[in-house]
Amino acid sequence: MLTINLFSLLPFMSALIILGLGIYVLTINHRSPIHKSLTVFCLNLSFWLLSFTIMYNAPDAAVAYRWARVGFSAVAFIPFAGFLFILKLLKKRDKNWILLSTCIASAAFAAFGQTDLLYSHVRRFFWGYYPMAGVLYPLFIIYCSCIWVYGLVLLYKHMTQLKMNRDFLLYNQTKYIFFAFCGGAVGAVDAVAKSGLPMYPFSYICALYWAIIASVSITRLRILTDFSFLSRRILIVSVALATIAILAGGAYTLSIHTPLGSLLSNEWGLTIFSVAGGLCIPPIFRTVKERLDEKFFQEYHERKEKLISIEQEILSSRNLDEFNRVVLESLFSAFNITHGAVFIWDEKEKVYMMTAASGWSSDRRMQHLMRLSDKHPIPASLSQLNLIDFNDIRRDVQSISGSYRDLILSMLELDAALCMPIRNGRLLGFLVLGNKESGIPYASEDYRTLHTLTRHIVRVLESLDLLAVWQNKVAEGNLLNRQLQKYLSPTVADEILRRVNHAQTWKGDRRHVSILITDIRGFSSISVNNDPEDVVQWLNEYLTEMVEIAISNGGTVDKFMGDGILVVFGAPVPLENHEYNASKCALEMMEAVRKSNKRRLDRGLVPLEIGIALTAGDVISGNIGSDKRMEYTVIGDPVNLAARLQSLAASNQILTTRRVADKVADKINLNKISPVTIRGKMEKVELYEITGFKGLNAVTEVRAAGIT
Numbered sequence: 001m002l003t004i005n006l007f008s009l010l011p012f013m014s015a016l017i018i019l020g021l022g023i024y025v026l027t028i029n030h031r032s033p034i035h036k037s038l039t040v041f042c043l044n045l046s047f048w049l050l051s052f053t054i055m056y057n058a059p060d061a062a063v064a065y066r067w068a069r070v071g072f073s074a075v076a077f078i079p080f081a082g083f084l085f086i087l088k089l090l091k092k093r094d095k096n097w098i099l100l101s102t103c104i105a106s107a108a109f110a111a112f113g114q115t116d117l118l119y120s121h122v123r124r125f126f127w128g129y130y131p132m133a134g135v136l137y138p139l140f141i142i143y144c145s146c147i148w149v150y151g152l153v154l155l156y157k158h159m160t161q162l163k164m165n166r167d168f169l170l171y172n173q174t175k176y177i178f179f180a181f182c183g184g185a186v187g188a189v190d191a192v193a194k195s196g197l198p199m200y201p202f203s204y205i206c207a208l209y210w211a212i213i214a215s216v217s218i219t220r221l222r223i224l225t226d227f228s229f230l231s232r233r234i235l236i237v238s239v240a241l242a243t244i245a246i247l248a249g250g251a252y253t254l255s256i257h258t259p260l261g262s263l264l265s266n267e268w269g270l271t272i273f274s275v276a277g278g279l280c281i282p283p284i285f286r287t288v289k290e291r292l293d294e295k296f297f298q299e300y301h302e303r304k305e306k307l308i309s310i311e312q313e314i315l316s317s318r319n320l321d322e323f324n325r326v327v328l329e330s331l332f333s334a335f336n337i338t339h340g341a342v343f344i345w346d347e348k349e350k351v352y353m354m355t356a357a358s359g360w361s362s363d364r365r366m367q368h369l370m371r372l373s374d375k376h377p378i379p380a381s382l383s384q385l386n387l388i389d390f391n392d393i394r395r396d397v398q399s400i401s402g403s404y405r406d407l408i409l410s411m412l413e414l415d416a417a418l419c420m421p422i423r424n425g426r427l428l429g430f431l432v433l434g435n436k437e438s439g440i441p442y443a444s445e446d447y448r449t450l451h452t453l454t455r456h457i458v459r460v461l462e463s464l465d466l467l468a469v470w471q472n473k474v475a476e477g478n479l480l481n482r483q484l485q486k487y488l489s490p491t492v493a494d495e496i497l498r499r500v501n502h503a504q505t506w507k508g509d510r511r512h513v514s515i516l517i518t519d520i521r522g523f524s525s526i527s528v529n530n531d532p533e534d535v536v537q538w539l540n541e542y543l544t545e546m547v548e549i550a551i552s553n554g555g556t557v558d559k560f561m562g563d564g565i566l567v568v569f570g571a572p573v574p575l576e577n578h579e580y581n582a583s584k585c586a587l588e589m590m591e592a593v594r595k596s597n598k599r600r601l602d603r604g605l606v607p608l609e610i611g612i613a614l615t616a617g618d619v620i621s622g623n624i625g626s627d628k629r630m631e632y633t634v635i636g637d638p639v640n641l642a643a644r645l646q647s648l649a650a651s652n653q654i655l656t657t658r659r660v661a662d663k664v665a666d667k668i669n670l671n672k673i674s675p676v677t678i679r680g681k682m683e684k685v686e687l688y689e690i691t692g693f694k695g696l697n698a699v700t701e702v703r704a705a706g707i708t
Contacts, residue, residue: 452537
């Protein structure tokens with residue numbers, strides 16, 4: 001039976017606080033590698049402190065020695081956990097080999113720690129039992145010192161670079177982390193106690209100091225300001241854990257009173273039960289989050305429902321006035337802000353013009369702020385930063401430079417709580433948001449939502465700019481050509497430019513073309529099980545890559561159909577061997593998805609599976625629609641047939657018809673499959689599966705493109 005030792009309260013309370021900080025940091029942003037690594041470090045420190053707490057209260061030396069060895073298994077990994085956090089913070093992937101070496105060394109020391117080479121025995125002091133250093137303990141201290149000093153050097157170099165770049169937000173954050181590691185290093189003085197001198201170890205205080213400073217730095221002091229956001233996270237985690245505990249208790253009760261207990265008595269049954277329970281945890285957390293948001297946190301619940309409609313409204317904007325109105329309404333609707341404004345770069349005036357604003361009490365006050373030069377503190381800072389949160393920068397007002405004070409004064413003048421850049425290589429504009437009506441500060445979820453909206457805004461601005469250039473027939477044809485080449489192949493872009501310059505349009509042509517349609521399998525279930533912001537982000541990444549492949553093979557992207565793409569080869573500009581170009585494009589798309597899936601698996605995302613259909617034949621191409629809205633497209637039987645075949649294609653399969661197969665059989669590997677009946681066709685359609693290029697081993701089977 002353990003006895004209570006008052007000296008054990010310090011490590012015990014430190015362990016609880018550090019554990020709480022680690023969990024809090026993870027709940028702030030569970031997807032961030034920085035937050036994850038900090039949580040791992042906190043868990044490691046907590047395990048060590050709790051083990052030593054039990055060691056202090058051990059009834060005899062033998063029990064204390066066992067718990068000292070248990071605690072050292074965590075102590076051995078402190079250098080690894082600390083170095084992992086530093087690499088994630090600095091985003092230095094080139095140092096991963098050092099991280100791997102550190103992991104191996106820590107594992108080796110942890111293994112030796114279970115012998116008397118690291119801790120030879122325990123000795124009783126006035127505060128309780130404490131381990132004595134073994135023969136390898138000095139080597140362990142040297143190892144820790146080397147890793148710790150190297151980590152401090154990396155932090156200092158990064159901090160210096162940030163200061164030179166005048167990125168004071170990240171500079172201050174890195175500075176606090178640097179001080180935290182310096183303070184944590186002082187804990188190494190505990191080696192004095194392990195040599196036999198009766199000095200009460202205070203490494204627990206150093207560990208607590210490190211955890212508090214690091215947590216506050218990473219979360220930017222939101223532990224003090226964002227009470228609503230924090231309470232929501234804590235409530236969700238608490239209710240979810242309580243639900244899991246109740247379900248676990250129910251399962252345990254059933255195991256006692258039912259034959260399930262005999263199943264759990266063997267290792268295989270227990271393993272199956274544990275895996276099944278682990279798979280149930282994510283849906284439980286997701287369900288609890290949705291229900292609590294719906295009941296207690298209406299802002300988050302309503303925002304998720306509004307996001308999808310907002311994105312569609314922004315993308316459907318046809319002119320600058322409609323665009324300004326939709327963007328401003330979106331900000332007020334999604335965030336319930338008191339006031340907001342949109343600034344867009346005016347190329348003629350060479351200033352950022354306030355194109356829309358609402359919520360300010362005095363229009364006269366805003367008149368001199370409607371035109372901001374690129375030298376103004378806000379756009380000048382946004383050209384380098386991802387955002388400006390006034391709640392963050394005002395905390396460092398005592399230690400900032402004069403230019404940084406100008407930024408604070410500018411945000412005070414605009415009464416801005418948050419500024420978000422609209423950027424695509426250069427700063428196209430920015431959003432100014434006032435405080436929320438609820439008074440809740442902006443947090444990481446708000447940042448992600450705004451970044452998603454600004455990506456859509458960039459696409460609309462580019463399309464509006466392209467439309468204006470086209471309609472006005474601007475003399476700078478090179479500019480129009482570059483804009484068109486973002487969406488069309490260079491040949492097609494040149495043809496469009498030629499027709500615009502000669503006032504020609506497409507009234508209708510009959511073309512012999514190839515049609516390619518691709519679609520993501522199971523997209524609906526993927527989108528339902530993920531946040532809208534994440535779905536839009538990876539879908540845009542996927543579509544961008546597919547469009548680049550299509551354009552590089554001479555294709556024209558006719559339209560996007562949700563997650564699907566329709567590509568035409570041979571219109572509006574004729575293309576020789578368009579059947580081969582389309583086949584080559586399909587194989588390259590499959591290969592791109594295969595490579596992308598490797599990256600998705602590394603990021604913890606579900607791999608994508610696509611189906612592709614190819615047809616060829618005569619179509620009618622031209623401007624089709626009403627006098628209010630027209631678009632260039634193609635219509636005809638090959639388009640309809642491609643849509644039918646695309647729905648028949650299996651995951652990671654390319655289906656085509658005999659007409660295409662006959663044209664590409666000398667260059668492309670084909671497998672003939674059973675004919676199928678297609679709606680609208682009197683006879684069955686002969687189908688072929690495209691599997692790769694002839695004479696190449698790199699791409700022989702495309703069915704593995706989705707996962708391997």
